[in-house]
Amino acid sequence: MEVGELTPEQHAEIARRCRWPDWQSRQMSASQAAELIHDGMTVGMSGFTRAGEAKALPLALVEKARREPFSITLMTGASLGNDLDGQMADAHMLARRMPFQVDPVLRRAINAGEVMFMDQHLSETVELLRNHQLSDMDIAVIEASAITAYGGIVPTTSVGNSASYAILADKVIIELNLESPAALEGLHDIYIPQMRPSRQPIPVVAPDSRIGTPYIPIDPARIAAIVLTRGSDSPSTCTPPDDGTERMAGHLVELLKQEVALGRLTPALLPLQAGIGSMANAVMSGLKEGPFEHLTMYSEVLQDSTFDLLDAGKLDFASGSSITVTEERGRTLWKDLERYRDRLILRPQELSNHPGIVRRLGVIAVNTALEFDIYGNVNSTHVCGTRMMNGIGGSGDFARNAQLSVFITKSLAKGGDISSVVPFASHVDHTEHDVDILVTEHGLADLRGLAPRERAVQVIENCSDPSYRPALRAYFEQACQRGGHTPHCLEQALSWHREVEVKGHMRAMRTLPETSPSLEGAAPSVPDATA
Incomplete structure (x- = not known):
């Protein structure tokens, strides 16, 4: 909400937040800035x-x-709140959108071909922009909690791509949000990688590494407008854990306990990453129940689970690019943010998601799948292979480079009408080469070191819903009779998705005959620590 005529209290608040002496010469209304x-x-x-x-x-x-x-x-960092993407799409003012979105109105426009959507790994957007592989940026619009004496921008609850947008754009419009918590100042760590060639290594060696400035440094001559606002972020829509997500969390905790028992990890594990959404958030919260201490997080978004773990004394430090919490958590967090300040950092997303840093730190990555196939290929983005849901987000940045790459999903969708475990993924965002662990409420498939035929047994027996398992067994056995390193019956491979296109469900696959009670050589969902 835009601020109108200023009260004496608001004048005092502006003086505290906006230390740049020339700010009044750039102040204007949102309509004027538009x-x-x-x-x-x-x-x-x-x-x-x-x-x-x-x-x-x-x-x-x-x-x-x-x-x-x-x-x-x-271009943004990721999704926008307050229904802004939807309202802009409804006004037909978006010709092209990147790199991520979650809005149903915009999604319909994308799938109708009205908006050209570029689905990108979140670590790559500004790299492409910096190297002029995308159109040069005309204007950056950045929300700020403060403006420094020299025109530096202190972001609010996210950094995302804001730093590079502000630095690379011809002009900058700043929205100074007088309602943003004052304790946000000092939370950010702004660092921009050097230009190629001869770029120096990014010196992040731990989640709590501070390597930059607490503000975005820009030439104040490029500040074209300052708009005064008051308003809060949209709360996260994450739902509380249910029986399914609690069971998934239990499977993951058991796996991590086994990794500790085998000497692959310590009780502090390695830095954690959780993708956005209810399932990943709930599974991460489940780590409270595990025998783990002094955990750290190197993630893109800090959700309710981050603060659950901090409050439980399990998590020592969390690095991310944004804070997105539910309304219930927000009621206490924003009033008490000072209590967490020395245990949090917000970074640009090209650092929070940087493949080199993810690999250096050995992150344990937990992301959500729409579906996966029996060989471990994961679809994160396209319903039935064609209709965009949200986007790949940061899952690809983490999956390929994590020490342990985990994908989770419930085995059924649409009330059981659709199986999330299919013979052949209708769209592949993460190939079998990037996936270590698959988890559903039924169990866990550890795919490390396995050939395709071995992976299929693990996925079918441990992850699929029992109502669809006979059909998956039948498909795999028939495919194996034809041979191949990765056996398939190509004329049947996408028949499950064809059922959805024609009938709106896969229920017919529940009635296919079972050729054997179980696949030969099926292994338990978690490896034996004594083996």
């Missing part, structure tokens, strides 16, 4: 997992688009 954005421009906005997005200017752009149609290329 006039700086024209048809065909490339605009970068702050915002990452519904946190820290500009809140007034997008609405002013929507109103402008309804008066005089225009369209832009919009």
Whole structure:
């Protein structure tokens, strides 16, 4: 919400937050600032997992688009909150959007071909922009909690791509959010990698490494507008743990206990990463019940589970690119943020998701799948292979480079009408080469060191729902009769998805005959620590 006429208290608050002496010469309304954005421009906005997005200017752009149609290329860190993506899509002002979204209205426009969506690994967007492989950025719109004496921007609840957008854009519009917690200042660590060639290594060697500045350094001459706002982020829509997610958490805890028993990990494990969403959040919260101490986190989004683990005394430190919490958690967190300040860092997403840092730290990555096939290929993005859901997000950044790459999903979707374990993934975001562990409520498949035929046994017997398991066994046995390193019956491989396209469900696959009670050589879901 835009701030109108200022009260004496608001004048005092602005003086505390905005130390740049020339700020009043750039102050204007959101509607005035919207006039700086024209048809065909490339605009970068702050915002990452519904946190820290500009809140007034997008609405002013929507109103402008309804008066005089225009369209832009919009780049963000990840998803925007407060229904902004949906409102902009509904106003037909988005020609192109990248790199991630979660809005149902925008999703429909993408799948209808009305908005060209570029689904990117979140670590790569600004690298492409920096090297002029994407259109140069005309204007950056950044939400700030403060502006330093020299024009530096202190972000709010996310960093995302804001730092590079502000540095690379021709002009910068700042939304100064007077409602953002004052304790956010000092939480951020802004570091921009050097240009290639001869780039020096990024000196992050632990989740608590501080290597940059607590603000985004820009030339204040490029500040084109300052808009005063008050407003909060949209709360996370994560649902509480249920029986299924608790069982998945239990399987993961047992695996990690085995890894400790085998000497592969210590009780402190290695830095943790959890993807956005209810399942990953619930599974991460389940680590409270494990025998683990002095945990750390090197993730992209810090969710309720992060603060659950901090409050339980299990987690020592957490590094991320945003804070996205539920309404219930937010009621206490934002009032008491000071209590967590020395145990949190927010970084640019090209660092939070940087493949080299992920591999250096040996991250344990837990991300959510839409579906996976019997050989371990994971689909994170496309329903039935064609319809975009949200995007790959950071899952690819972590999956290929983590020490332990885990994908979780419930074995059934749509009330049991669809199996999340299929013969052949309809779209592949993460190949079998990037996946170590698959988990559903039924069990865990450890795919490390296994050939495709061995992986299929593990996935079918440990992860699939019993109602679809006979059909998966039958498919695999028939495929093996035809031979091949990765056996398939190509004419049947996508028949399960064809059922969904035609009938809206896979229920027919539940009635296929079972050729054997179980696959020969099926192994337990967790390896024996005494082996």
